[in-house]
Amino acid sequence: MTMTNVEEIEVNVRQVDEPSASVPNPTQMVEVIRKLVLAGVGALALSRDEAEEFINRLVERGELAQKDAQHLIDETVERLRKTTQPQTNQIQNNVTNISSQIESNLEQFLNRLNIPSKRDIDELSAKIAHLAGRVDELRRAQDAPPPKTKAAPKTEE
Structure with a gap:
């Protein structure tokens, strides 16, 4: 028994729609990386706060002048x-x-499954829109009565 193209496409679409543990979600990966970057920025802010606290303690103890503290x-x-x-x-x-x-690899993966991309569908x-318009033009031309031609005036010889 052979599959028709439509059946093959349906099988391919079902396979892609089913969640797969082996194919990580690119959005999740980018989100994890984004969180790591934000954690680094948060650590920097925390380091600044800790440095300010330390310097303020030095000022309170009189080990550092106020103007020097802000400069430091x-x-x-x-x-x-x-x-x-x-x-x-x-x-x-x-x-x-x-x-x-990730985008490129995902696109290649989908191409290997013969799944059209959004660009292909567009x-x-x-x-299809262009061809439908052309078919309409041809139908109108076919249904329209032929143009009446005027007989050439007879010339007397």
Whole structure:
């Protein structure tokens, strides 16, 4: 018994619709990476708060002048920012690259299953709309009465 194309497509669609433990959800992976980046930013904010607390304790004990404390806090924050900014940029670039790779791999996976992409469906829809318009034009031309032609005036010789 052979499957028709429609049956094959239905089987392929069912297989893709069923959740699979072996194929991770790209959105979930990107979300995990995003949370890791946010955790890093949170750690930086916590480090700043802890540094400010430590410096404020030094001021309270008289081991550091108030004006020097603010300068030290600003300097520490700037140093942390300079240290973490390249890493943050690298992480953001990595997240973007990973997202692109996941999208590309998912598209290749779906292509191997012969599942049309949204772009394929949009292209086919546009072609169908164009052909439907052309069929309507041809029907109107066929149903329309032939144009009346005027007989050429007879010339007397």
